[in-house]
Amino acid sequence: MPRLLASLPVIGLAALLLPGCAEQQAAVPAAGETEALPAGAVMLTGAGATFPYPIYSRWFHTYARENPVRVNYQSIGSGGGIRQITEGTVDFGGSDAPMTDEDLERARHPLNLPTVLGAVVITYNLPGYSGTLNLDGPTLAEIFLGKITRWTDPRIARLNPDQPLPAQDLLVVHRSDGSGTTFVLSDYLARVSPEWKQRIGVGQALRWPTGLGSKGNEGVAGQLRLVPGSIGYVEQAFARQLKMPTAALWNRSGSFVAPSIEATTRAVEGIEERVGEDLDFRLSIVDSEREGAYPLASWTYLLVPRHFESCTRARALYDVISWAILDGDEHARALHYAPLPADVKQLVLRKWRESVSCGANREPMMREA
Amino acid sequence: MAMQPVPEHAGVLAGLPTGPRPLLHRLRPAWTTGNLSDRIYAVLLVGFGLSLPLLFAAIVYRVAAASWMSIREFGWGFITSTAWNPVVGDFGALPFIFGTVVSSLLALLIALPLAIGLAIFLTELAPRWLAAPIAFATELLAAIPSVVYGLWGIFVLVPWLRETIQRPLADRLGHTIPLFEGPVYGVSMLAGGVILSIMIIPFISSVTREVLSAVPREQREAALALGATRWEMTWQVALPYALPGIMGAAILGLGRALGETMAITMVIGNRPDISLSILQPAYTMASVLANEFAEASGDLYLSALMQIALILFGITIIVNTFARLLVWRVARGRRS
Numbered sequence: 001m002p003r004l005l006a007s008l009p010v011i012g013l014a015a016l017l018l019p020g021c022a023e024q025q026a027a028v029p030a031a032g033e034t035e036a037l038p039a040g041a042v043m044l045t046g047a048g049a050t051f052p053y054p055i056y057s058r059w060f061h062t063y064a065r066e067n068p069v070r071v072n073y074q075s076i077g078s079g080g081g082i083r084q085i086t087e088g089t090v091d092f093g094g095s096d097a098p099m100t101d102e103d104l105e106r107a108r109h110p111l112n113l114p115t116v117l118g119a120v121v122i123t124y125n126l127p128g129y130s131g132t133l134n135l136d137g138p139t140l141a142e143i144f145l146g147k148i149t150r151w152t153d154p155r156i157a158r159l160n161p162d163q164p165l166p167a168q169d170l171l172v173v174h175r176s177d178g179s180g181t182t183f184v185l186s187d188y189l190a191r192v193s194p195e196w197k198q199r200i201g202v203g204q205a206l207r208w209p210t211g212l213g214s215k216g217n218e219g220v221a222g223q224l225r226l227v228p229g230s231i232g233y234v235e236q237a238f239a240r241q242l243k244m245p246t247a248a249l250w251n252r253s254g255s256f257v258a259p260s261i262e263a264t265t266r267a268v269e270g271i272e273e274r275v276g277e278d279l280d281f282r283l284s285i286v287d288s289e290r291e292g293a294y295p296l297a298s299w300t301y302l303l304v305p306r307h308f309e310s311c312t313r314a315r316a317l318y319d320v321i322s323w324a325i326l327d328g329d330e331h332a333r334a335l336h337y338a339p340l341p342a343d344v345k346q347l348v349l350r351k352w353r354e355s356v357s358c359g360a361n362r363e364p365m366m367r368e369a
Numbered sequence: 370m371a372m373q374p375v376p377e378h379a380g381v382l383a384g385l386p387t388g389p390r391p392l393l394h395r396l397r398p399a400w401t402t403g404n405l406s407d408r409i410y411a412v413l414l415v416g417f418g419l420s421l422p423l424l425f426a427a428i429v430y431r432v433a434a435a436s437w438m439s440i441r442e443f444g445w446g447f448i449t450s451t452a453w454n455p456v457v458g459d460f461g462a463l464p465f466i467f468g469t470v471v472s473s474l475l476a477l478l479i480a481l482p483l484a485i486g487l488a489i490f491l492t493e494l495a496p497r498w499l500a501a502p503i504a505f506a507t508e509l510l511a512a513i514p515s516v517v518y519g520l521w522g523i524f525v526l527v528p529w530l531r532e533t534i535q536r537p538l539a540d541r542l543g544h545t546i547p548l549f550e551g552p553v554y555g556v557s558m559l560a561g562g563v564i565l566s567i568m569i570i571p572f573i574s575s576v577t578r579e580v581l582s583a584v585p586r587e588q589r590e591a592a593l594a595l596g597a598t599r600w601e602m603t604w605q606v607a608l609p610y611a612l613p614g615i616m617g618a619a620i621l622g623l624g625r626a627l628g629e630t631m632a633i634t635m636v637i638g639n640r641p642d643i644s645l646s647i648l649q650p651a652y653t654m655a656s657v658l659a660n661e662f663a664e665a666s667g668d669l670y671l672s673a674l675m676q677i678a679l680i681l682f683g684i685t686i687i688v689n690t691f692a693r694l695l696v697w698r699v700a701r702g703r704r705s
Contacts, residue, residue, distance in 0.1 A: 076663065077663030077664045078664055078666070079663060079664045079665050079666045080663060082666060097666075103666070169552075171554065176634070176639035176656075176660045177659075177660040177661060177663070177664065178455075178660070178661045178662075178663065178664025178665055179664060180664075200456065201456035201457065202456065203455050203456040204455070204664045204666070205455040205456075205660075205661050205664065205665075206454075206455070206456060207452075207453060207454040207455075207456065207641075208640070211640075212554055212556055212638045212639070212640065212650055213638065213639030213640060213650075213652075213660070214556075214635075214639065215634055215635060215639070215659070215660055219523075219635065222523045222524065223523070223556070226523070226524075226527065226528055226555065227554070227555065
């Protein structure tokens with residue numbers, strides 16, 4: 001009883017703070033823990049990145065209604081996902097960043113297959129500023145390097161000629177926990193700014209030259225709300241739910257692009273040339289050259305072992321994910337994720353079918369394919 | 370005035386002889402002689418007794434083993450290095466050690482006078498109808514989950530501190546005293562210390578209350594009979610008598626402050642810098658573990674985080690040992 005009482009304020013606060021999230025979570029019971037397992041059902045487990053957790057659990061839950069497959073995905077973080085797939089304790093892993101060659105070697109080369117796209121948005125708190133904030137890569141790098149400290153800096157004003165920016169100090173808020181969001185941002189900044197590449201580099205946790213660290217998207221959002229003049233970055237879905245203002249970014253084809261689901265999907269159109277013959281999807285999709293593509297796009301990977309002991313499980317996993325990728329776009333959009341373009345979907349599934357074997361004789365997973 | 374029952378730990382904290390004879394001496398008769406049930410009982414109890422030290426040893430062993438790679442790579446330099454760059458794999462613990470120690474001491478500095486004052490009020494002055502609800506409310510503070518403290522910290526405490534305490538401090542004193550140098554962000558070492566102090570007050574005050582009520586009634590009456598005022602009785606008789614226990618209480622609070630994670634992570638600003646100013650962001654050992662462990666990739670990175678855990682472990686052991694020694698010396702000094 002005391003525990004129950006003590007938890008009441010938490011629930012109340014959480015509901016107040018994150019209306020979007022509360023709603024989302026209520027609508028999506030965690031996959032695999034709801035109904036009793038029907039006879040002959042397959043139970044699959046996965047673990048990894050937190051970023052795709054809402055869409056994965058929604059997909060798996062929806063799929064389980066019609067099919068005897070239960071998937072239990074635990075959002076323990078990308079690092080945890082890679083560790084678990086390396087140790088073979090799960091049927092599949094999830095990771096926001098692709099595995100390195102070294103990781104792959106140790107984990108017997110699991111496939112890194114993109115399932116869905118997300119975007120990182122630049123968000124800010126500028127009281128009295130109602131226009132869209134436009135930024136380009138080099139300016140963004142200067143901001144996060146701590147070289148721009150006032151909103152009235154000419155480098156920002158040059159990109160926003162229509163409305164004068166308030167005379168405020170600029171404060172950077174960044175993630176303090178290791179995060180795929182930070183990875184995507186630093187990947188982009190390293191591409192557009194040699195200084196960033198040399199001084200800071202790319203990673204899920206960085207040695208930040210400036211600013212305050214807050215834990216999680218919600219921590220960054222909370223800090224931004226409190227400090228006028230602050231600027232930070234969060235996942236697109238999160239910013240949408242809290243209706244936070246977002247900046248439009250200069251795209252390499254020559255226009256400012258506001259973050260949207262369509263602009264995110266556009267970032268991987270035409271990716272076929274880059275994945276090459278062996279269909280290696282471990283490539284960055286930030287700073288796309290495509291017209292209308294949002295520069296801070298990323299995809300999240302499913303880590304699938306190349307060999308399954310049980311053909312039933314191998315096929316069940318393929319079935320549920322191929323259903324999600326091919327028929328789950330509406331669910332993805334509803335939760336502010338961007339679906340893959342149709343031809344990329346086909347490539348991903350082809351790679352999977354061709355690479356995975358199962359059973360004692362190492363037969364191909366798909367007999368007739 | 371009815372004496373309140375004294376909990377067992379109050380005696381230990383006060384360094385009073387509670388009369389434990391050596392373990393083996395007490396157990397030997399039971400498992401060598403006696404009937405079967407007594408022997409089984411004794412063996413069972415030894416098992417319970419040893420389970421915690423064994424668990425402790427197992428934890429130390431695992432953490433040390435996991436941090437071995439980092440220990441070999443950085444050696445003692447890990448403790449004095451201020452680098453923390455996961456991208457290039459260069460790690461050092463000094464900013465985190467500094468943040469943990471300073472925020473905890475700051476918390477103790479704020480909490481100690483408040484908690485002791487509260488305990489004195491409740492045991493010496495307050496009428497029973499007032500003392501009971503206040504004591505209850507204080508203890509309720511200890512039951513609040515730390516993430517709630519953190520959220521409250523972000524949305525209530527930090528903005529308030531920023532506008533009413535930090536900004537005036539930085540504006541008036543910041544230019545002359547480095548301790549209060551700006552800029553003012555709100556989240557800071559000070560905010561971390563304040564939130565920790567609120568969290569440890571219940572622990573310090575309830576233990577202090579117990580040891581104060583354990584002061585024998587005769588001592589108080591004797592002081593009053595000699596013509597002491599209430600103030601003198603409290604300060605010259607009751608408090609000195611309870612001093613070892615109060616020190617124990619303070620250490621209990623410090624121990625909790627050192628290990629607190631969630632709430633302080635949310636308000637301290639998470640910047641691995643060593644700054645003289647308490648208005649600047651800092652970082653603690655527990656916070657960096659909570660922040661970076663889940664997404665840490667690479668063996669050296671994980672190992673460095675484990676070594677931070679090991680150091681945190683070491684610091685808590687040192688603090689507790691020191692506290693035991695202090696309590697023991699004060700108690701012994703008084704007896705002689």
